[in-house]
Amino acid sequence: MSTAAPVPRGGGRDAITRAARESFAEQGYHGTSIRDIARRAGLSLSALYHWHTGKQDLLVLLIEESTAEYFRRCEGALDGVGDDPAERLLALVRATVEYRVSRRVESTIAAAEWRNLAPEHRARLDGLRESAGRLWTEIVDDGVARGHFRCAHPEDARRAIVAACNAVAQWYDPAGDLAVPDLVERYGEIALRIVDGPR
Amino acid sequence: MSTAAPVPRGGGRDAITRAARESFAEQGYHGTSIRDIARRAGLSLSALYHWHTGKQDLLVLLIEESTAEYFRRCEGALDGVGDDPAERLLALVRATVEYRVSRRVESTIAAAEWRNLAPEHRARLDGLRESAGRLWTEIVDDGVARGHFRCAHPEDARRAIVAACNAVAQWYDPAGDLAVPDLVERYGEIALRIVDGPR
């Protein structure tokens, strides 16, 4: 099902994170044993401990890296556009959808296994998560305030948009016919409809 | 954190399912030990096995019951309305949102732990799940076909609506200010916007 190929010299670290990524995604954090990961990576248990301090370490690694990337993508996307709410909303939709399809596995792990982060790590990452959340709120609120968006319940509009974008990871098939830019456009359209913005 | 009250004689079965419900929701299926459940239920480990055949049994029980209820609610809701697509869509939104908030815990467990159902049970329940999914598809497709809905990508519209409704379970607070009928109205409005239907 995976990397049965011999691990290239020095490639141990990568092989392990890759194996952890797949295992956590398929069976969940608690459903995955550290032996599953080692086996999948084609390495010994001890090799795993040579590179990582433990199972939790692997989870943090995967979630932290991909969550940080999401945040960077969001900020980058917003940097590139003006202050028009619709434009900004579309930028955020694009960043989210692209992230969700390009980092399908990690983003799903992040969503499902967040609660299994050790408190110390969760606390730290909660900050990032909320920052990203605030970006959406600011944009929607601003759009409503300036009359670009017409929605009676901006909070719900925001939640609906985010939920719709996130759900993409659950069904999108990178090998299928639908190209990412088209996907982005579709969900931009949906987002604008939800806030009844200009189309 | 829970049922510290002594379990009345013969009340074991309920105490256990209740405890399982809470534990699975908080820590996930694999993250919950049956000792956790027994402790939470205020019973011995063996009592748990007196009432149930095992951990899997408890999971199936919770998921099956609530999934079946969801399906019943959907059909009931559609039975009560005519064949107008918008009306039918609103009925389904109402059934879904009401289910998601009234069975918040079980529905979340169902979503998160579906993969942990033993193959035999999953196979059986997959049927129910798909049937419910079809209800959405039929309505959206019909609305589009008859010109009541204007959306270029009905599949995505459907997914967005479902995702938005489902997400309600993650944040809605039954003890808060927002009443369920209002909640239903808000998400009905959002759904109609997504399909660009009559409002």
Added chain:
Amino acid sequence: MSTAAPVPRGGGRDAITRAARESFAEQGYHGTSIRDIARRAGLSLSALYHWHTGKQDLLVLLIEESTAEYFRRCEGALDGVGDDPAERLLALVRATVEYRVSRRVESTIAAAEWRNLAPEHRARLDGLRESAGRLWTEIVDDGVARGHFRCAHPEDARRAIVAACNAVAQWYDPAGDLAVPDLVERYGEIALRIVDGPR
């Protein structure tokens, strides 16, 4: 595989010993759970404890009863014959073979599960067992002393005869063609050959 028929009133006790007999024979003492027995008897666990004090009780019952019967049979057989060693040997062979085929199951249990008797019970039954053993020794020794049997190693002759007779329980099929009297005659012949007695 067994008594699925409803248990006749008051027949509880018998149903249970019968079920224990079968279960111990098929799966051994430790391999049999008391629930197996109750299920096989078509009774509740509690009914079992109503009639017996526990699992050990059932084992003792079966072994003791059948061991005592064997001893009685042996003594009875010897009572009926004179003091000719060959005659006496044949009587003992007959008693043993008849016992082994008529109480096939219990005698096998006795042989296999003797070590699982609680020390108190084992001590008591060891006496019976040895008494029976002595009967063989006396006869063989007497036969040798009086010149009726010609064997250099009477101990081994005795062991060989006993082993051969006992083994009958492992293969004899009561429903088969071979009648018990014929069987007895065959093993009588074998026994006489082993001690090189008159034939």
Added chain:
Amino acid sequence: MSTAAPVPRGGGRDAITRAARESFAEQGYHGTSIRDIARRAGLSLSALYHWHTGKQDLLVLLIEESTAEYFRRCEGALDGVGDDPAERLLALVRATVEYRVSRRVESTIAAAEWRNLAPEHRARLDGLRESAGRLWTEIVDDGVARGHFRCAHPEDARRAIVAACNAVAQWYDPAGDLAVPDLVERYGEIALRIVDGPR
């Protein structure tokens, strides 16, 4: 009662099989817990699982190895002699008796715990067992056919001989006065008497 000496590093495997051997022999398969085995081996429970896949594995190991050895011994013994039935019978008696006393413990386990082999393993080993059984049958039948043996019921003769030889494991004391070659001679004599062969 056993190996109290600290287990030398890397000597785990042997210590465990030795402990299993003793425990199974003394208390039976079901009567032995793997904790018993680990304790007796002077190792932790987990060490046991490091070397073996489970309790069944240990049973198979012991039975398979010793059953195979018995078969090898039989064939070896027959290879070394001509086609005279009496000679061949004596060879088989020797192989059996020697095996039974040199592998007293394992051979007893094999006899008592055969039914506890998982079906897959039992099926495989049943083959070996039957092959060994056929060796006896062929010899006795041949002896009768050629007039070297005079017995009316060769099947029973064969069973009696085998039972007598096997029983040796139950009482023979390697530390006692009786040397194995003498023992072999005694049972050879008994076997020849049973078939009424040339002495």
Added chain:
DNA sequence: TATGAATGAGAGTTCATTCAT
């Protein structure tokens, strides 16, 4: 008589992890 409910101890097995080499 007979039952259903409940239990504490222990079953076999797997867990994440450590350590000497």
Added chain:
DNA sequence: CATGAATGAACTCTCATTCAT
């Protein structure tokens, strides 16, 4: 860099048994 050997705690589940009714 990497391994094989070993561990203690925890896992799911079954055991023989008891007790209130």
